[in-house]
Amino acid sequence: MTSAPLSSDEPVAFRGAFLDFVADPFHQPEDDCVRYLRDGLLVVVDGKIQAFGTYGSLQGAYGELPITDYRDRLIVPGFIDTHIHYPQTEMIAAYGEQLLTWLEQYTFPVESKFADKDYASKIAHIFLDELLRNGTTTALVLATVHPESVDAFLEASEQRGLRMIAGKVMMDRNAPESVRDTAESSYQQTKALIEKWHGRGRLSYAVTPRFAPTSTPQQLAYAGRLLQEFPGVYLHTHLSENENEVAWVQELFPDCAGYLDVYEQAGLVTNRSVFAHGVQLTEEEFNRLAEQGSTIAHCPTSNLFLGSGLFNLVKAKENNIPVGIATDVGGGTGFSLLQTLSEAYKVAQLRQNNLSSFQALFLATLGGAQALHLSDSLGNFGPGKDADFVVLNRQPTPLLKLRNSSDLPTNLQELADQTFALMMLGDDRAVAATYILGKLAHSTDSRL
């Protein structure tokens, strides 16, 4: 665990191969979306991107700066995980259940420990270490029902200068008392946390009712009220993950016309709302999400591990619904968004669809930034944005040494092939270094 200052003091530059996106490869030809500089230069001043272009074009203006040489590496924007539970870090890979029994047997007992702020802080730092080791620089994070768990997480994030979004879980029924609040207390606690944290440095707040079954209509109404009172905050919850869950929601809310409608009636379906999963969405619900501009966090590893089903990514993108990729740890089985993209590919294949490596990497970078309304400051190497980025080693294992040429790709086809191999065969070992605001936050690169 290390703490990084908020910004670089002296201008610095990074030389290497750079890959980022300037448009959405689900909607436009990939050639128009992918920006690949085989020998590029990224200039960072005070944690922000001052200039970005080919080394040749920028050498004159910036050649005198101290340059970190990553010429055999591939540098991409920091990965964005749009749905993850930090308190579930220690219970990852819990055996044998599907969603509802998994929550009862494993999740609630572990989450009850987070009333203890010291414990929460300890796990928060382990969690952030894991994110950085895997190249994830921003995440939309659920804490637990305890306000202390939010304080612990956002303090840890602030110490490291990370751009993070988090919220206290609101949960006032169908859960043990140790992880339950009340409609009224959840409102008061969330309000106080928003006032304390939202917009402080790089941090933002998400109003976070866990999911419809563990909130009374009163609590959901309070959540809606908070969105009205604090227009900049996010709404973050789960939606239509598992068949039994959907059926249970219908029982619990007999007057609602389906799962999404429960949230809609409470005023929770907005263009700042992020819904995790959406595996069981109906045609009409896809349309409603599109109309409201809400985001879906696609969690393929979790959907496979918990047997929830196969998300229809193609339909979501065809409907212009913003989609981010997400590990959903602890339902997901790892922190690596590269490995998560590999599972997203497999889910697409089982649906007889394709997912190209550029589409996949878009989801983990600019797509995630757009889905979270952060593309002004994150998602690619556009000047003025925050210098959060990842240095990828294309040959971190013997198998990838065989599969990927040591030569940098010379065209987009080779680049697609190498990045596909990295996504299918790579893991945390492919992340040679992670930079936050231009400062080294994680490195396995022995050359540094």
Add this chain to the structure above:
Amino acid sequence: MTSAPLSSDEPVAFRGAFLDFVADPFHQPEDDCVRYLRDGLLVVVDGKIQAFGTYGSLQGAYGELPITDYRDRLIVPGFIDTHIHYPQTEMIAAYGEQLLTWLEQYTFPVESKFADKDYASKIAHIFLDELLRNGTTTALVLATVHPESVDAFLEASEQRGLRMIAGKVMMDRNAPESVRDTAESSYQQTKALIEKWHGRGRLSYAVTPRFAPTSTPQQLAYAGRLLQEFPGVYLHTHLSENENEVAWVQELFPDCAGYLDVYEQAGLVTNRSVFAHGVQLTEEEFNRLAEQGSTIAHCPTSNLFLGSGLFNLVKAKENNIPVGIATDVGGGTGFSLLQTLSEAYKVAQLRQNNLSSFQALFLATLGGAQALHLSDSLGNFGPGKDADFVVLNRQPTPLLKLRNSSDLPTNLQELADQTFALMMLGDDRAVAATYILGKLAHSTDSRL
């Protein structure tokens, strides 16, 4: 690449925690199947297990032997991969296609290189290095259509003292000329290879028509004739992987009553036959396989990567069909059987079934040995068997350090939990060392 002598010269012993199976946990209570010695001793003489028991019980008789101390490790029998293509090592993770186009676009061009024996030898050694790095000590392996590719692979296996089964692909239609033989030449070449390799040291031969669509009825009949002429050899092929493939087989063999029947009419469905995949099998085909005692190689990673579908493991085991686990590299996306078991768990979950960690590890050890009729010499630590084993590190990554206690499990429930985490979160890094006939063949253990 290292070459190991065929056997140990001096008696040696290994002390550590040992896990193996003495019966099938799909059919009997797990308590009756799992053998766990928290402080065990394995005594190896001339590459074979001389004695196995608790350290306390064997200390008197063997305490004077040189003992390799693995007391914080978990030692399991070597993993058995029941279906893998060594020539596809370099084309692993090829993008974007399902089975039939994937074969055409990627596989056949790569396999054509294996007419060159030097090239084949080079890849064979890389492949064997990968197997050992991942704890796989025995595999049922497809070469290419070229006899040289079999020689190269079995020579490399022999040098390292490995128990391997391999065969030349027979393929006389629906493939480019560079990877095609004829019915007659495939018979002659296979016959010569059987005579050269089958039963030589630890090596066995598998008659290997690739799959029904690339063999004429004449070639399949020749394959059946070889099984008659050489009763000890295996039959190894693909079966009912993908919906389009099944439909194509029905077109190509209009007189057959389904995919399996094509093989049955040629005399290829026996108790020494191993069929990879079986994703699309009908009820009747499951019954026929059970009657004949044939084996299915379950390839979950490949079935997800190529979008083939979800194998019904429960039905196969209910029918008493022997099942092995398999990576199916290059359709599979890695050499790790631990990671493959993780994908098997996910496939089971999507089918609303469970797969316990003991059932999973059984598939990779004793289950695989039984499926390949090798349980006389492999699969567990029974005295007299070959000393091929794997030393597992239960905490190879920061996440597994958090998830798994550093204390060895004290009961089967803790053992199940730790091994489940290892299977869901582990990879080659969990393999601290691999032993072949009691000799170190791979190690990442800095203590040695």
